[in-house]
Amino acid sequence: VRPAVEAGEKLGFLPGDLTEKIDPYLRPIYDALYEMMGFDKVTKLLDKNIIEVAPLAFMRGRTLNEAFIILDEAQNTTTEQMKMFLTRMGFGSKMVITGDVTQIDLARPSQSGLLHAMKVLENESRISFCHFHSRDVVRHKLVQRIVQAYELFE
Structure with a gap:
């Protein structure tokens, strides 16, 4: 699950059907x-509905039983979206x-649903938070140095 938020620039209208949009x-x-399991295996699991990839906007009204659910890029959820997502479990x-x-x-970073949830749920014993740092970067070594440079600058 992922919010449909653009990184900085607005792309505007996208042609095509819903899937293409x-x-x-x-x-x-x-x-x-695809990187973890390969194209063929992912395709089979998607075809069998064992794996589902969906935008956050399509979660309203659903209850996800017996599922392992990942919300990616949660910093771009609003507080309302985060609450809606968390209550789908x-x-x-x-x-x-x-x-x-x-x-x-x-547009207003202070309204991030992730930041809000971290405050609201910090004392819930059945919820854990794991924070990563520049030393945890698993991309190119230069990315680690870039992250460190930004941390020092900010």
Whole structure:
């Protein structure tokens, strides 16, 4: 699951059917799945509805039972979207929420649902937070140095 928020620039109207319109927002999830499991396996799991990739906007009204749910780029959710997402959890499910609070693309960064949830839920014993730092970067070594430079500058 992922919010459909653009990084800084507005792309405007996208042609095509619904799938073609939302695909650019979900592409990083597909890329990660293909890298982990390969195209053929991911395609089979998608065809069997074992894996579902969906925009956050389509979660309203759903209950996700017996599921492992990942919300990616959660720093770009609003407080309302985050609450809506968190309340989709059904029986036998687990949720993982990922996000980088230094990369909020919302018009008002202070309204990030991730920042808000971290405050609201910090004392809930059944919820854990894991914070990563520049030393945890698993991309190119230069990315680690870039992150460190930004941390020092800010």
